[in-house]
Amino acid sequence: MRPARLLHSTAIRMALTYAVLSTVSVFLAGATASQLLKWQLFNHRDHDIHNVYTALENSYGHGGATNLVNTLHAYIQETLGHNWLFIAIGPGGQVLGGNVHALSLAITPGWSSVDGAQLGLTGGRRYRVYSGIVRNKVRLVVGMKFQQLGYLGRLVQTSFEWAFVVAVLLAVVGGSLIAHRMQRRFDAVRETMDRVSRGELAARVPLSGRNDDIEQLSGDLNSALDRLAASVETMQQVSADIAHDLKTPLSRLKMTIAEALDKQERSQPVAAELESAAAEVDQVNRTFNALLRIAQIEAGARKTAFKPVDISALLTMMDEVYREVARDAGQSFSVALPATAKADIMGDRELLMQMLSNLIENSIRYCPAGSSIHCSATAHDDTVRVTVADNGPGIPENEHERVLRRFYRLEKSRTSGGTGLGLSLVKAVADLHDAELRLDSAHPGLMVSAIFARRRRPVAT
């Protein structure tokens, strides 16, 4: 990967952020801990100084200033003069004892910090001192050198330094490992999308089997791609279908117009040709509309507008629309409504109406006079079955699958003027509703059933 791309990678950025954050937090933890330690040590030292001062002060009680000076020298002996400073000054200003010989007046009673120079010491060190007046007579100063943190402090510091180094290493190594793995998965997604945009619609993001968000994203992308591929396929199918079924009427139309032009030249009336041309155009338009409608249904956009549909009401409507139409064709038409209360399904009323219309109109068109057409709906626990059956010529069982395809017409009905799209629209509507569409022989005749999921009514309160 090139550096520019590296910085634009979310994974690398996340890893870097992670590294910086963990480094900063280790550093802060170290700093806080050593500060706390320092504070503790300083407290401890002040405590020590004060203890010594109190001991010296108490030693005065028994044998006067001499006793104090003796104790003081004992302390100096014990500490070998290292780090500690002591000085006792009599009421007259004379030095009674101690390991420094000059005392700057700047040293105020109580706690203070002074330079070694003020005490006549070389080395430029600073001292922490406690100064007080014992029994209103002797001025006593006890002090201790400011030191670097002691051994413990250094240990803590060192361990934090190491921890810091380890943390940085871990952050960098772990971060880049994580980044690398994420990058690989992102790259897989990118590569897939690249292939898709280059026209390879079958490409899918490989799934790793882990149940995480990238996996979910990949799954979502894949199902979006599935839908995309399906609608592209539909589009291609539609174009092929249009080419297939519109060319014939268009060429007939052209011939009719040529004929009319011919007649026109010979000053013959052309009304018949014009009428037949208009009819041809109507047919082309009907086919177009049917195709577009099927494509639109198959695209599934209508699903978002699904509402409860009362199947009984729909069948009653069909009864009102078609009973007389069938009677005019010499057929009988009957409807049986579900015995139970309302059978609702979730769906698109307009499309369901068109679906039933197509089935009923097919029966009316293809059945001879004297046939009967029967529509029924039966409600089961989880399903509603809607059936349109007739006792007409039916469809041979081996053709049942094929009649649902676009433009498929039984040879004998080729000339009957339909678009050949009626049953494919029925299929498309059934699919949109996730309904099972079944064609059965009614011995004689055809029985088409659509089995919908029954809508659960909310329990009345």
Next chain:
Amino acid sequence: MHLLLIEDDKKTSSHVAQGFQEKGHVCDVVEDGKAGLEEAVHGSYDVIIVDRMLPTLDGLSLVKALRAANSIVPVIYLTAIDGIDDRVAGLEAGADDYLTKPFAFSELAARVKALTRRHAAPAKVTTLQVADLEMDLVKRSVKRAGRNIVLQTREFLLLEVLMRAAGQVLTRNMLLEQVWDIHFDPKTSIVETHISRLRAKIDKPFGEPLLHTVRSCGYTLRAPG
């Protein structure tokens, strides 16, 4: 009537404008969406006919903008494809009717007429009358020459739609939409069948027919003479 046609296809617009002019109406034509909206907002028109696909501003946005400007002038859409969602979207945007291309001029003329009537009609009526045919919308009863006529639910609705539009032509598609809520092209003669049933009940026994077929266009119910 003063009509505004917003349509970019010159052939369609000249065909439509000429048709209306022959019927004695004034029809202004605008070819792009923005100019059309301007004209629609500032002119005073009885009906506006809008193509769905227009340059500079599409028909859907045009109608939305028109309604946003508090205009209540009836609008009819011309749509190139008979998409179900297109129709719903068009009506939701504030159009009053729609017509799918290709269309017959007679269909457009009938729908435009119906729109002006719908807008002028009194809000609430309880009885309708055409010659000696009476309909009581409250009692749901129909009488002709004082004799009761029994109609089925859908027949009653069909007659109601025809009587409300008495004197004007209702096309087959208008009846399918208004009476049966059918927005697709049925392959059987639904309208013809029901009209002939209705005729048998309201016209046949009475001699003078009120319900007339308008050739290659639709039906009309009108008083004789």
